[in-house]
Amino acid sequence: MAPDGLTARLGSIELRTPLIAASGTVGSVWEWADVADLAPYGAAVAKSVAPVEWKGRPAPRLAPAGPGMLNGVGIQNPGIEAWSEMMAPRIRGLDVQVWGSAVGETPDDFALVAKGLVSAGVPVVEVNLSCPNLEDGTMFSLDADRSRHVIAAVASSVGVPVGAKLSPNAEDIVGVARACLDGGAGFLTLTNTALGFGIDLSTRRPLLSGGVGGYSGPGLKALSLRCVYEVARALPGTAIVGCGGVTTGADVVEYLLAGASAVALGTVLLAEPRAGRRIERELIKELRRQRVGSISELVGAVTPW
Ligand SMILES: Cc1cc2nc3c(=O)[nH]c(=O)nc-3n(C[C@H](O)[C@H](O)[C@H](O)COP(=O)(O)O)c2cc1C
Numbered sequence: 001m002a003p004d005g006l007t008a009r010l011g012s013i014e015l016r017t018p019l020i021a022a023s024g025t026v027g028s029v030w031e032w033a034d035v036a037d038l039a040p041y042g043a044a045v046a047k048s049v050a051p052v053e054w055k056g057r058p059a060p061r062l063a064p065a066g067p068g069m070l071n072g073v074g075i076q077n078p079g080i081e082a083w084s085e086m087m088a089p090r091i092r093g094l095d096v097q098v099w100g101s102a103v104g105e106t107p108d109d110f111a112l113v114a115k116g117l118v119s120a121g122v123p124v125v126e127v128n129l130s131c132p133n134l135e136d137g138t139m140f141s142l143d144a145d146r147s148r149h150v151i152a153a154v155a156s157s158v159g160v161p162v163g164a165k166l167s168p169n170a171e172d173i174v175g176v177a178r179a180c181l182d183g184g185a186g187f188l189t190l191t192n193t194a195l196g197f198g199i200d201l202s203t204r205r206p207l208l209s210g211g212v213g214g215y216s217g218p219g220l221k222a223l224s225l226r227c228v229y230e231v232a233r234a235l236p237g238t239a240i241v242g243c244g245g246v247t248t249g250a251d252v253v254e255y256l257l258a259g260a261s262a263v264a265l266g267t268v269l270l271a272e273p274r275a276g277r278r279i280e281r282e283l284i285k286e287l288r289r290q291r292v293g294s295i296s297e298l299v300g301a302v303t304p305w
Helices: 080-091 107-119 144-155 173-183 218-234 249-258 267-271 275-289
Strands: 008-010 013-015 019-021 043-045 062-065 068-071 097-102 125-128 162-166 187-190 194-196 213-216 240-243 262-265
Touching (some): 068 218, 097 107, 107 125, 144 162, 144 173, 162 173, 173 187, 173 218, 187 218, 213 218, 240 249, 249 262, 249 275, 267 275
Parallel strands (some): 019 043, 125 162, 162 187, 187 240, 240 262
Antiparallel strands (some): 008 013, 062 068, 068 213, 194 213
16 A cells, blocks of 8 residues: 555545556556556556547657657557447456546547546546647647647536646647636646657668657656646646656656646656556655655645745
């Protein structure tokens, strides 16, 4: 059982620890549960699901890039009907909250998937607004109005907390965050991957078949942390999941101080599927070093100059 001081509150959601396994890095959770220890996590988010099957992009779709990695998976998923049949029975018995993640091309798509996820039993829906939108090739989360429409469509369709997952590439992250809260988001996940690119010098081809992809891992931390800090300052009291480049307990504390109430682990789990236990231990040590008894004392407690 997690120590009492680790209990986290994310809006209306209570989590036994502030650690969350990030969408797309733990499959649909049950596969990863075979190799990981679920106890250090407050929640785990399943891979994003669309209304119908998406086959994803051709290989290569993952590549190392400096201290992080590039991915251009293209949200390969079986579609909500098949997902519900295959995944729902498998995630039901797991000893962790499994959240669903919805993706689509229109607000109605997102709402349809969210309804399917909730029927399948997920207690929380994260809305992936930070994937390429196939209608015109841009992400919903770069535009405040379009983000609000999607979140409003989802929030009015389901009776569970809805989170908006945003992009560090948004020009006005506070404006997009405010629009999502207006639309009915109960929390924000800050952030998804940043747009990135790399070239293989031996072939002179892009590292990914799709060219531009999502950059994640340690190099992303400063970018996502900036989003958390600015949104928390501009919109005090907002429930935020910090996400991007976390590899240690100290990274988790940094996100909490910037204003996150919970913190997601992504790329670190690909190389180290059991990283949650280590990071939880480091977090407990860091709480002692910071002389605090609970993580809630750290949320937004960055000291101004
Ligand atoms: C291979 C891979 C697949 C991902 N798939 C999804 C996805 O389906 N839905 C989503 O919301 N985020 C997805 N993400 C983004 C992660 O959830 C996370 O937001 C991002 O990687 C930044 O965190 P990190 O630096 O800790 O990895 C994916 C990331 C990676 C590396």
